[in-house]
Amino acid sequence: MPEERSRGWGVAIHGGAGAIPADIPPARREACIISLTAILEHGAQLLSRGSHALDVVEELVIRLENEPLFNAGRGAVFTSAGEHELEAAIMDGSTLDCGAVAGIRTVRNPIRLARCVMQQTKHIMLAGAGAEEYAESIGLERVEPSWFDTDHRRAELERYTEAPALLEQEGSTVGAVVRDSAGRLAAATSTGGMTGKMPGRIGDTPLVGCGTYADGGCAVSCTGHGESFVRHVAAHEVAVLARSSGRGAEGAVEQVLEAMPDSVGGIIAIDRESAPVALFSSRGMYRGRADSTGLFETLIHGEA
Amino acid sequence: MPEERSRGWGVAIHGGAGAIPADIPPARREACIISLTAILEHGAQLLSRGSHALDVVEELVIRLENEPLFNAGRGAVFTSAGEHELEAAIMDGSTLDCGAVAGIRTVRNPIRLARCVMQQTKHIMLAGAGAEEYAESIGLERVEPSWFDTDHRRAELERYTEAPALLEQEGSTVGAVVRDSAGRLAAATSTGGMTGKMPGRIGDTPLVGCGTYADGGCAVSCTGHGESFVRHVAAHEVAVLARSSGRGAEGAVEQVLEAMPDSVGGIIAIDRESAPVALFSSRGMYRGRADSTGLFETLIHGEA
Numbered sequence: 001m002p003e004e005r006s007r008g009w010g011v012a013i014h015g016g017a018g019a020i021p022a023d024i025p026p027a028r029r030e031a032c033i034i035s036l037t038a039i040l041e042h043g044a045q046l047l048s049r050g051s052h053a054l055d056v057v058e059e060l061v062i063r064l065e066n067e068p069l070f071n072a073g074r075g076a077v078f079t080s081a082g083e084h085e086l087e088a089a090i091m092d093g094s095t096l097d098c099g100a101v102a103g104i105r106t107v108r109n110p111i112r113l114a115r116c117v118m119q120q121t122k123h124i125m126l127a128g129a130g131a132e133e134y135a136e137s138i139g140l141e142r143v144e145p146s147w148f149d150t151d152h153r154r155a156e157l158e159r160y161t162e163a164p165a166l167l168e169q170e171g172s173t174v175g176a177v178v179r180d181s182a183g184r185l186a187a188a189t190s191t192g193g194m195t196g197k198m199p200g201r202i203g204d205t206p207l208v209g210c211g212t213y214a215d216g217g218c219a220v221s222c223t224g225h226g227e228s229f230v231r232h233v234a235a236h237e238v239a240v241l242a243r244s245s246g247r248g249a250e251g252a253v254e255q256v257l258e259a260m261p262d263s264v265g266g267i268i269a270i271d272r273e274s275a276p277v278a279l280f281s282s283r284g285m286y287r288g289r290a291d292s293t294g295l296f297e298t299l300i301h302g303e304a
Numbered sequence: 305m306p307e308e309r310s311r312g313w314g315v316a317i318h319g320g321a322g323a324i325p326a327d328i329p330p331a332r333r334e335a336c337i338i339s340l341t342a343i344l345e346h347g348a349q350l351l352s353r354g355s356h357a358l359d360v361v362e363e364l365v366i367r368l369e370n371e372p373l374f375n376a377g378r379g380a381v382f383t384s385a386g387e388h389e390l391e392a393a394i395m396d397g398s399t400l401d402c403g404a405v406a407g408i409r410t411v412r413n414p415i416r417l418a419r420c421v422m423q424q425t426k427h428i429m430l431a432g433a434g435a436e437e438y439a440e441s442i443g444l445e446r447v448e449p450s451w452f453d454t455d456h457r458r459a460e461l462e463r464y465t466e467a468p469a470l471l472e473q474e475g476s477t478v479g480a481v482v483r484d485s486a487g488r489l490a491a492a493t494s495t496g497g498m499t500g501k502m503p504g505r506i507g508d509t510p511l512v513g514c515g516t517y518a519d520g521g522c523a524v525s526c527t528g529h530g531e532s533f534v535r536h537v538a539a540h541e542v543a544v545l546a547r548s549s550g551r552g553a554e555g556a557v558e559q560v561l562e563a564m565p566d567s568v569g570g571i572i573a574i575d576r577e578s579a580p581v582a583l584f585s586s587r588g589m590y591r592g593r594a595d596s597t598g599l600f601e602t603l604i605h606g607e608a
Binding site for chain 1: 400406407426427429432433437438501502503504506507511512513514530535537540544548
């Protein structure tokens, strides 16, 4: 099959990029690596069994949302009003179908809701009370807002409230990009946003083309300073450059990170023929990559 | 100045693209043309006096929002719940600064709020109750939700409720793109969305890169079937193609409209050196174009 240049399945996941201190407490480091490894292994198993890219990114992001270590689903950061407002997006590169939600307070897994919006409504994006009413109407699992609380994020909000300028955002948005064994691409991203964000703020994560994008040539999920990813329409820019530059996803991600401010965050991406990419300009990025050639790694800083 | 290839100021505005019937009632046709002409003349005056592109797009969209004929601000369509949920975005191409709002119910001019989010907060996008609280905190003019009501849109909702599949959406989102006499580019778009939309639905208009985008080379505002513009990240795609194809804004808009479904809507755009562009694949588009070379036209169908 000379036309088929895909090199088999591949997957990258992230648990966020940001000012992750080099001296992160060993217990937290170990817990993050164990969690990322288990989730990445699950993705590799699904893909080696032939699962559809869209199902795999959803399943991996559900697991990342359920993991309280990361800033999505349980473990989400707090707004300046001390609440959670979650957002997520999912996109199928082979059809350009996509779904997104924002301002979610009671839906246990926002990425599930995003996929339902994509597949069961005529719309792409629902926010706030309308999105929650829709979740109720389709019977999606709801939780009390306090279910998302963790001590770690409460302490971050307290540090933010005392000195907003001093809090270095650790990020911890989660995401996944996948190429399945049939060569289909998909991307998904989910987050609580940034600690101390204004109520109602929507970041890059649920904005198609900004924090999340997939087409027939590239799937992309971003993490970091959301507003920078929005003004550069970063995820779509990566897909466009991967298509036009001849340098694939890796060259495209490098170029887009270089065009944005220093330390802005990180991007995971995968194209039709190369190893999955996970690059960042911030201090660290919780991340993992695996593919059908035997690549398997989970990292936090630049150890690779 | 051999480096300065701008041909002076230029402006395009739209009052939406969609299934505008060829036999639109003469009184409505005349009222629309009179309104577009007055607004375009105002833009031409501001630009010939040297106003900043960002100020001009905001001012023109405020006037289009205030005009009850169009689906933005007063005259906005109704959601399936019989309410208004307005959205808007504005972007300065010379800085990539941008602001956007969605789910607005009581702010008289959503585009003003979008500009305040851009210039006075650390965020780009605010939605729903948080956006309205912010509007309250800065003293922006508020109105009762019923202030946006018009008989024309109420009748559209009734037709939609009786037979959703039969209502041909007329569109009528509003927008403006400008190149000022210093060569700076800006874009702004505002809408009530689509008649009968689900509560909480966010369309392409306030999504940076989808319905609205501007960079140093091109400013873009879209109108039509919002979900199609989202999945194609249409406004950013136009800007990328204008930059890379050598065919400028006109060639880029043609290419992006061709890549989307038939009758999807229309796009206005302006680059650094050519006449403003207003093209559409739908039955019609309320539109106007003017520039410093003497171009001045307002049209609804393909009369040009």
